[in-house]
Amino acid sequence: MNNNIIRDFPSRLIIKIANLIMLDDEINKMLYYNNINDKDIYSLDDVENPIGVLKDIKVFMDRRIDKVWKESDISVFVNLSKDAPYSRNYTKSNKIRTVEVEIGVICHNNCRKTINGFRDSAVFNRIKMVLCEDESVQGLKGIRWGETTQMYNMPQDYMGYSTKILVDYFGKM
Numbered sequence: 001m002n003n004n005i006i007r008d009f010p011s012r013l014i015i016k017i018a019n020l021i022m023l024d025d026e027i028n029k030m031l032y033y034n035n036i037n038d039k040d041i042y043s044l045d046d047v048e049n050p051i052g053v054l055k056d057i058k059v060f061m062d063r064r065i066d067k068v069w070k071e072s073d074i075s076v077f078v079n080l081s082k083d084a085p086y087s088r089n090y091t092k093s094n095k096i097r098t099v100e101v102e103i104g105v106i107c108h109n110n111c112r113k114t115i116n117g118f119r120d121s122a123v124f125n126r127i128k129m130v131l132c133e134d135e136s137v138q139g140l141k142g143i144r145w146g147e148t149t150q151m152y153n154m155p156q157d158y159m160g161y162s163t164k165i166l167v168d169y170f171g172k173m
Contacts, residue, residue, distance in 0.1 A: 009169045010083050010099045016137055017101065018061045018078045022054045024130050027076075030116075030123050031058040034074050037114045074107040074119055076127070086168055096140065096168055103127060104151065104162035112159060124148070124161055131165065139167035 021027055028050040029041050036044070047053060055061075060077040079102045086096035105127075107120035116122060128145070131137055144166040151160035 009097075010080050010101075013099060013137060013139075013167060014061055014078050014080060014101060016134075017103070017131065018055070018059055019051065020130050020134055020137070021076055021078070021127055022050045022059050024126060026126050027123055027130070028054060030119050030126075031074055031076070034058075034111045034119075037111060039115065041114060041116050074105065074111055074123065076123065077104045077106075078102075079104075081164055096170060098166055098168050099139075100146075100164050100166050102162055102164050104160060106151070106154065106158055106160040109157050109159065120159055120161065124163075128163075137167065139169045141168055143167055 025046060026042060028047045029044055031054055032047045032050070033041050033044055058075050060075065062079055063077065080099070081102040082098075082100040084098055084100075086093040086098045105120045105124045107123075112119050114122075131143060137143065146164035146166070148161055148163040151162055154160055
């Protein structure tokens with residue numbers, strides 16, 4: 001008997017990625033201390049209960065940020081982009097699937113520049129490091145990374161980047 005409450009791999013993957021993002025000390029400090037630009041953010045107090053503080057406020061699962069917030073804000077989204085049969089060389093598998101997850105960071109210009117560098121870039125690069133190091137999100141053969149692209153469909157005062165990751169899994173993983 002399978003004891004997982006959430007049985008489908010894409011949902012578990014999205015939740016795991018979002019939790020890794022929120023639980024990482026470097027990322028959650030950059031998100032939580034969004035109004036601080038002139039101090040070493042990494043040396044500030046740890047964020048207590050980061051999932052409770054950041055989920056659906058700074059980190060969004062399976063949806064984009066639904067509105068532009070106040071000035072000096074940063075957010076992350078993790079979305080299911082595609083779930084399809086594994087396909088290589090014009091052959092599709094009926095046992096292995098490939099899930100594509102989009103991860104994005106959106107940052108207001110007022111909080112972007114910190115003494116630790118560009119906030120959005122620091123968060124984005126740390127997300128990549130965290131995901132590459134954690135075996136629970138690797139699937140069958142590890143993560144394949146898509147291009148990182150700038151997002152243009154937002155107000156001029158914001159900067160945003162997104163990337164897609166592809167993870168292969170058995171249909172019943």
